Amino acid sequence: MGATTLWERWDSMLSDGSIDPGEMTSFNHYAFGAVASFLHNTIGGLSTLDPGWKRFLVRPQPGGSFTHARSSLKTxxxxxxxxxxxxxxxxxxxxxxxxxxxxxxxxxxxxxDTVVGSGTWTYDFPWKKDEEWPHKIIHPSFTQRPPVPDPL
Incomplete structure (x- = not known):
């Protein structure tokens, strides 16, 4: 739908393509923006080192079931x-x-670990899957819901 940010409510767009007329239908919410930041910086591998992107970091961190990613920014x-x-x-x-x-x-x-100037740089290197991905549940009780009390 041409969005440039994550929407405040993931259910704002109805199944027929129309927009939920309810309150709180915003298309720019920080909490989801934080998810976008994680995807851009960590999975996508791009983050700034200086204001204005004069210097930036390329450090993708594959994990989970991701098999590929692409991140770009007009600086x-x-x-x-x-x-x-x-x-x-x-x-x-x-x-x-x-x-x-x-x-x-x-x-x-x-x-x-190197610093490069302008151009296109390609790298390939051996990869071993991180056995910590996906992370194991620390406390299984977190996934179990407590019983709902009978209202009577």
Missing amino acids: PYGLASCQWSFSEDRDKLLVTAVVPPNSTAQISLPGI
């Missing part, structure tokens, strides 16, 4: 992006970073 210097995917047998991680002119990126990947 004052041009398009910055990070794209990653696993090889077919999931034993290699393939990463491509785009650094706009007159800016630099710190590339932080397993076994690689």
